[in-house]
Amino acid sequence: MTWKIVENTTTNLPAGIKIMSGRNDELPINAWAAIIDPTDPDVDLDIIVSEDLDRRETLTQFSGNKKARVVVNGGYFLMDKTPTEHVGLLYVNNHTVAPATKSVLRNNKRFFTARGALGFSDDGGIDIAWVTSRNDSLFNFAEPLENHPEEPVDSFNFSKAEPWDVDDALHAGPVLMHDGKIRVTSDEEVFFGSTIPNIHP
Numbered sequence: 001m002t003w004k005i006v007e008n009t010t011t012n013l014p015a016g017i018k019i020m021s022g023r024n025d026e027l028p029i030n031a032w033a034a035i036i037d038p039t040d041p042d043v044d045l046d047i048i049v050s051e052d053l054d055r056r057e058t059l060t061q062f063s064g065n066k067k068a069r070v071v072v073n074g075g076y077f078l079m080d081k082t083p084t085e086h087v088g089l090l091y092v093n094n095h096t097v098a099p100a101t102k103s104v105l106r107n108n109k110r111f112f113t114a115r116g117a118l119g120f121s122d123d124g125g126i127d128i129a130w131v132t133s134r135n136d137s138l139f140n141f142a143e144p145l146e147n148h149p150e151e152p153v154d155s156f157n158f159s160k161a162e163p164w165d166v167d168d169a170l171h172a173g174p175v176l177m178h179d180g181k182i183r184v185t186s187d188e189e190v191f192f193g194s195t196i197p198n199i200h201p
Helices: 059-066
Strands: 002-005 017-024 029-036 076-078 085-087 090-092 095-098 103-106 109-112 115-120 126-134 137-141 161-163 168-171
Touching: 085 095
Parallel strands: none
Antiparallel strands: 002 017, 017 029, 076 085, 090 095, 090 168, 103 109, 115 126, 115 168, 126 137, 137 161
16 A cells, blocks of 8 residues: 555644545555544544434534544444444443444354444543443453354453443444554454455455
8 A cells, every 4th residue: 555645635634633545556445544643732533423313414514513624434334224323332422322232143153242442532542442331331351352253252251351441432343453563353353244354454
């Protein structure tokens, strides 16, 4: 992937936000990334939820309604419902809007899973972790649950989990990097048997 900074954006960005565009001619694929400095006082990171009656706001509408400079679509949705329903963890302002997906069925077997989540704290902290929820509390695991296509994890061992102290969070797995290294945990997060591994980068 060849990356370059996008110099001309449609909105004035603070110094703490840089937009990059990338291209790989072999795949071929285009990609964009926002490089964000959460310590910049002009940067505020939030997870926001549609306020439309049908919950189908576009990114352009979110940007205009919230005066946001950068908007990224996140999460998974049941689009055949009205309003649409979020699938997986959606946690906004220390409140659970939708709980974590705790388990899924694959080939008549139940797999418990802590899926990858993106979390923000009010002090500018950002974390990506393997997360589940219990009541209105969030818990993260240092390692993903060891699911494999024919070997399900059949329960959570909360003795291996810690409370996850974030103010906003969103399931957005599978995790692609951990501790600065490429580590794709789509099997552990039980995305096998779905279309996600085929379309995720």
